[in-house]
Amino acid sequence: MIPKLMQNLTLPVAKMQASRRQFMLGALAAGGGLAVGYQLVAASSAIAGEAATDGGNAAAFTPYLTIDSDGKVVVLSSQFEMGQGSYNGLATLVAEELDADWSSIDVRGVAGNVKAYGNIAFGGAIQGTGGSTSMATSWERYRKAGATARAMLTAAAASEWGVPAEEITVANGVLAHPSGKSAGFGAFAAKAAAMPVPTDVKLKQPGDWKLIGNAELKRFDSARKANGTEQYTIDVKLPGMLTAVMIHPPMFGAKVKSFDAASARSVKGVVDVVETPRGVAVVGEHMWAAIKGREAVKVVWDDTAAEKRSSSEIMAMYRDLADKAPVAVARKDGDAEAGFAGAAKVIEATFEFPYLAHAAMEPLNAVARRNEDGTLEIWGGHQFPDVYQMLASQIVGTTPDKVKLHVMKSGGSFGRRAVFDGDVVVESVYVAKALGFRAPVKVQWTREDDMRAGRYRPAYVHKLKAGIDGDGKLVAWSDHVVGQSIMAKTAFEGMVQNGVDPTSVEGASNLPYAIPSQTVGLTTTEVGVPVLWWRSVGSTHTAFAAEAFIDEVAEAAGRDPVEYRLSMLDPQSRHAVVLKLAAEKAEWTKPLAEGRFRGVAVAESFGSVVAQIAEVSTDGNGSIKVERVVAAVDCGLAVNPDQVRAQVEGGIGFGLGAILGEEITLTSGKVDQGNFDMYTPLRIDAMPVVEVHILASANPPSGIGEPGVPPIGPAVANAVYKALGKRIRLMPFARTLNA
Incomplete structure (x- = not known):
């Protein structure tokens, strides 16, 4: 949720504008221990002066980690934990540079200091978790906090023992000297708080990492989640x-x-x-x-002022609007109309997406x-x-x-x-x-409250058109998106530019394929149904429409779907690399067993690119089952590979449930669904076998909590077409398969 579009965001709740920023390091004694952190301060003298008066002293300084006299390391998380593993990721960054004992780590959520905890992806103007930004925005500052604490503990031990600091080693929460002296972090926590704060700590090189990138490292909080002692x-x-x-x-x-x-x-x-x-x-x-x-x-x-329309009426209006010219233009390359006029073949399709509930486990x-x-x-x-x-x-x-x-x-x-x-x-x-x-x-709230008084992924209609030349090359493309704005009439309204809410068109306006002429239009509707970002936001519908339609175009061109996509991508691009990796691991070119069929899709969201190949089976009576999904992901450096796999697996299950059977419908303005008897997330027996292949990368981490969702729908839809000869253009699938 929440797109990666907030770099210039200014919100009324923040005291600081999103201007140039730097990290200001500080430390303080905290209950006989050590607290270390960075404040996010503006480079301008006016704001720097404000920071000095209300945030530059120990009382107002909020740290990123504390170490108590028992050696317990508590990471203070600016990021909210909702199951996606942000706490585990931050713990990994700190523990790596601190050389802490992994079993001594805990994480606690904190709030109330935007200077320390402002999300850099949102311009530092507000503390918030979203847009799959937790690791990207924490990558540097939490590692620096860990490295700083390590240096101060080492300095304290050196002073106490009367030895050079460079002779002290740190491992698993213990400081040691060749003389035989050793002690845990707790023994020096208080003294470390009084040591000078280093300003030039050096971070470890990748070759020295023991925790970051460790595929065997398990979440620090797994036990209490399994035994029910975790508190919500x-x-x-x-x-x-x-x-x-x-x-x-x-x-x-x-x-x-x-x-x-x-x-x-x-x-x-x-x-x-x-x-x-x-x-x-x-x-x-x-x-x-x-x-x-x-x-x-x-x-x-x-x-009197209530929304009284049924969802069928709303969607009929959307279809009518989709047939008209778009109100705003999100992308315009070349002359699409001229491209269609000169094309050897023109293909058209309309896709419909319903409202969707978030349906989290905890109401x-x-x-x-x-x-x-x-x-x-x-x-x-x-x-x-x-x-x-x-x-x-x-x-x-x-x-x-x-x-x-x-x-x-x-x-x-x-x-x-x-x-x-x-x-x-x-x-x-x-x-x-x-x-x-x-x-x-x-x-x-009860489940019914959560379902009926909630906010929803907006309903959308996409009308697409593509033109190919005599050689099957895609020469023209248009996508008219119709639906509600998430950002309008909110604190993010400033992000709506020239009538375009970026959350409505992300994934469509930045289509990676080399198409000479393409247009993405948007018509924003006024409907009284409250809407909100939903896991992967705009890409939940734009990726489906684009990737399912690309398969239709590939068929019209007489080309293999993978080969056709690759022909329009730079061979070295992230999209091409993950697509080739997924195809290789899924053995795309090898025949499948009888009754099995494959489909492919690739999509970028939140700075990461994911390709998926879905394998489905059919019983011969029109029923399908998703048997296997092979996913390849480029999310930059994988801080916690096990967590990356889990998020992609979870995203596939989440997205699969949505496209197979989930929808929120209204009758005369009232929501029909109240519980999981009518709103049907994926059942456990429908979860496919999932293989996740993580592309090795030296780039900083990008998003992973959401990017697994967008490709699964079109990949399965493309496989279903091969299995049943039915194009899935109306969500959920049940509306087409049961028709």
């Missing part, structure tokens, strides 16, 4: 805590007109029923009481508590913490520094928790405020 927001329990469930409007844009809670208040365990700007909250001593109370509340809604939740000193504490999956801190402070009438965020791990997000209105976070504050802050309040 759903697990938070505070003394006297109450639980609230929401009654959201049944149609998007409706508001509470009135409600009758008399019956609900008589339900045992119900504490109160209160109205908030986002609906009615039923508060109970526990979840069951709140749910039973909710069933007894009668709400009258004002749906949305947050906990709010106001303390006696007036400070507010919020526990939750804080993907955009600066935003939530600001919104919460406005609700209670205080300043952001009086709002403390507890950054909890999340059981999935896929973009869902990266919202600019605070969503469930502000709900928890509103409900606690309505109760007079007399108790901590957890707002917990």
